[in-house]
Amino acid sequence: MRHGFTAIQALALSLALAFLVLPVVAVFLQVSPAAMLTQLGSETATQAIVVSLRTNLVADLIIIAVGTPAAWLLARHRVFPGRRLAVTLLELPLVLPPAVAGIALLVAFGRNGLLGHQLNALGLSIPFTEVAVVLAITFVAGPFYLRQAITAFEAVDPRLVQAAATLGAGPWRTFRSVVLPLALGGLAGGWALAFARGMGEFGATLIFAGSLPGVTQTLPLAIYSEMNRDLDAALAIGGLLIIIATAVLLAVKMIPSWNPTPASSPTSARRFATSSSTSR
Amino acid sequence: MGPSGAGKSSLLEAIAGLRSPRAGRITVGDACWFDADAGVALPPERRAAGVVFQDYALFPHMTVARNVAFGGRDRALEMMELTGIAHLAGARPGEISGGERQRTALARALASDPAVLLLDEPLAALDPGTRSEVRVGLARLIGRLAIPVLIVTHDMADAAALDCEVAVMDHGTIVQRGGHAELLARPATATVARLMGANLLPGTARPGPAGLTEVVLDAGGTVLSGEAGTGRVGVVVDPWDLTLAHGRPGDSQLNHITGTVASLTPTGNRMRVQVGPVVAEVTALSAERMGLATGAPVTVVFKALATRLVPLAG
Incomplete structure (x- = not known):
């Protein structure tokens, strides 16, 4: 009995692995590494790389700068009226289809949108600019960071915050030298997830920012536009995104080793074991 | 506390x-x-x-x-x-x-x-x-x-x-303050009595007869204990492990402290009796039968095995 069940489990695992890994492998089998490098040197690809990196960098800076204090507030005060509502609203973009996010951004910040008049008065037009790409990425990727950051801050023992205060440390010093170092691993993990999501952003960007080469055409949009013209070029960009995604995933897996928790609890002991095996 | x-x-x-x-x-x-x-x-x-x-x-x-x-x-x-x-x-x-x-x-x-x-x-x-x-x-x-x-x-x-100084807290208020011995002997409430628990007699330990430890009490007299210990120790013994007797009984118990009753404090159906440095807890009934009164001479009796030794500073 037990034997048969194990066999079924092993089969299920093999199927899942094969199905999920095969397409990724296919990308690299289709185009040789040398051809891939050549393709990535094309104008379309280099422009898309620059647009993707620049917009994600700006979006991530905004996400971290606004998300970190917001998450600390939500983690520090576990009970206040409207907290659950606030957290739910912040998580909404996680479950929203990207196309909906794009059209929602358009009716909020577009020329005829909710804030269109005010933005027009300031001489600002956001849709189909690099700013629109940044807003789309911030909208869809921000909640990934926020969620992780709230979890990371909640994991910091409130006693340590109290201890710091009794030792004469004000809120700033407590945050800087106690809370931030202890939450850093979780924050970095949240950033990595947000970055991965932002690099892959497609639907919201296409609707809100369009796909203008050199301006709003990010790597995923470049794949879409190249696909019908030159499959190899599209695959090369796909390969690049796979490598970036893999790197982010590995970085997230290694994060516990950045978090210097004492070896007293069983979970941290396991973390140390994981980190030492991965760093070797 | x-x-x-x-x-x-x-x-x-x-x-x-x-x-x-x-x-x-x-x-x-x-x-x-x-x-x-x-x-x-x-x-x-x-x-x-x-x-x-x-x-x-x-x-x-x-x-x-x-x-x-x-x-x-x-x-x-x-x-x-x-x-x-x-x-x-x-x-x-x-x-x-x-x-x-x-x-x-x-x-x-x-x-x-x-x-x-x-x-x-x-x-x-x-x-x-x-x-x-x-x-x-x-x-x-x-x-x-x-x-x-x-x-x-x-x-x-x-x-x-x-x-x-010990302050005993119960339901958010301090119900009694005082030294350890004072609270042990005259607890203001049942909570205090329960908390104070055991007697603690400071003294100096040395090897005694038959593998026992002999403790020379600071307050005078010696106590034999079944536990090992050297140097500065406190003899810990629970009030309910102490028996009271008139005169010096020839029983199997090794420890006898003779003194006069310093105070009598009823707690429910029990009576806390302070004799010299120790407090004994007996039923109110037996205290009455013995005719215990403040100032009366009495002997406190307890087994060497009823004692624990804890190390003390100094």
């Missing part, structure tokens, strides 16, 4: 500024830290209260030296030497023993140059084996401090070993 839920830790938190009371005043020396009527409520970082938390709350990502220096750079080295942890400077809290963690927390609190030291169950996180040893070190350290020290504990042995 007090039963759990009495409000002991809340009191410490209120003094440290981690909790806001609804009414009242908190002053230390000339400084007012809290006054509900005047609207004064200093944040914890502006109160000079050194706190040692029950789980010590050491910063896990900092070394012992950096933990202590977080309290105050200038006094860090001095306090690490005072608490005997200078050799652990480079270790992290996860790498040192429970007793060493406690001393690190003490050094860190003292490095902030506090006006009052607050200790919340400072020995509760330790295993019983090391507790008595750490307790001796704590008593010695506190003896050297020139600031008021407030210790929350539920362990009578702490209160006895630290030789301090």
Whole structure:
């Protein structure tokens, strides 16, 4: 009995692995590494790389700068009226289809949108600019960071915050030298997830920012536009995104080793074991 | 001291500024830290209260030296030497023993140059084996401090070993204050009687007859114990393990303390009888049958096996 069940489990695992890994492998089998490098040197690809990196960098800076204090507030005060509502609203973009996010951004910040008049008065037009790409990425990727950051801050023992205060440390010093170092691993993990999501952003960007080469055409949009013209070029960009995604995933897996928790609890002991095996 | 839920830790938190009371005043020396009527409520970082938390709350990502220096750079080295942890400077809290963690927390609190030291169950996180040893070190350290020290504990042995004024708290109010012996002999409430628990007789231990330990009591006389011990010890014996007799009975029990009844305190259907340094608890009925009265001569009898020995400071 037990034997048969194990066999079924092993089969299920093999199927899942094969199905999920095969397409990724296919990308690299289709185009040789040398051809891939050549393709990535094309104008379309280099422009898309620059647009993707620049917009994600700006979006991530905004996400971290606004998300970190917001998450600390939500983690520090576990009970206040409207907290659950606030957290739910912040998580909404996680479950929203990207196309909906794009059209929602358009009716909020577009020329005829909710804030269109005010933005027009300031001489600002956001849709189909690099700013629109940044807003789309911030909208869809921000909640990934926020969620992780709230979890990371909640994991910091409130006693340590109290201890710091009794030792004469004000809120700033407590945050800087106690809370931030202890939450850093979780924050970095949240950033990595947000970055991965932002690099892959497609639907919201296409609707809100369009796909203008050199301006709003990010790597995923470049794949879409190249696909019908030159499959190899599209695959090369796909390969690049796979490598970036893999790197982010590995970085997230290694994060516990950045978090210097004492070896007293069983979970941290396991973390140390994981980190030492991965760093070797 | 007090039963759990009495409000002991809340009191410490209120003094440290981690909790806001609804009414009242908190002053230390000339400084007012809290006054509900005047609207004064200093944040914890502006109160000079050194706190040692029950789980010590050491910063896990900092070394012992950096933990202590977080309290105050200038006094860090001095306090690490005072608490005997200078050799652990480079270790992290996860790498040192429970007793060493406690001393690190003490050094860190003292490095902030506090006006009052607050200790919340400072020995509760330790295993019983090391507790008595750490307790001796704590008593010695506190003896050297020139600031008021407030210790929350539920362990009578702490209160006895630290030789301090005991305030018993129950349901958020202090029901009795006094020395350990006084509270043991004349508990104001049943809660106090329950909490005070055992007698503690300080003395000096030496090897006795037939493998027993003989303790020369500071208050005079000797006690035989079945437990091993040397040097300064406290003989711990529960009041209900003490029997009272007239004259000197020729029984199998090894310990006899003769004296006069100093006080009689009824607690429910029992009677607390103080004879010299010890308190015996007998039923009110047998106290009546024996005709016990203040000033009457009586012998306290107990077995060597009913005693425990705890090490003491000094």
